[in-house]
């Protein structure tokens with residue numbers, strides 16, 4: 001078992017240069033403006049801190065566009081997203097509305113049809129990957145290997161839901177605030193140091209994002225099950 005460690009030096013967790021600010025592992029824009037929730041952060045440089053800010057804006061918009069969004073999600077939507085839509089996020093909004101799936105957004109306690117919705121999964125997945133890498137770093141004190149292969153599924157389908165239900169997750173979930181963000185994880189490693197981890201990120205109690213990260217030379221995460229001593233690693 002790895003001891004729980006925190007980075008002692010103030011180096012950027014992403015690129016290693018001297019840290020000048022703090023990076024929120026779960027994007028700050030997903031929280032209400034005033035919140036008692038723990039803001040899980042890591043030391044960071046300004047460049048890395050700004051690196052995904054546009055994607056994080058988009059990510060928030062998509063997380064909030066769920067029929068079952070909870071009260072906290074509605075609050076974030078009304079205090080942050082609605083004003084930003086009026087203030088020059090028209091390009092983002094038009095891109096978001098450019099495809100085939102009807103969607104409604106929660107406004108003022110009910111839902112408003114916005115038309116059609118296109119998900120730019122690359123942008124979403126970049127943010128999800130950063131959250132997973134940040135959680136991993138925070139738990140283990142070490143970065144996840146840069147060449148890890150990732151697989152993502154927002155709102156897992158039935159088959160994947162079955163797998164998620166059967167997964168023996170680490171007993172302690174990461175809870176920032178159950179109304180905002182919960183993560184379940186499981187990390188397995190074999191004697192050769194190959195590693196696979198599964199991450200279930202749940203936003204606003206209702207939007208699940210499933211992420212698998214595995215060593216670049218592993219074909220499938222489940223291959224670890226065939227290797228003796230591939231005990232789960234507690235982090």
Ligand SMILES: [Zn+2]
Pocket residue numbers: 012013014015016017044045046047048049
């Ligand atoms: Zn950096």
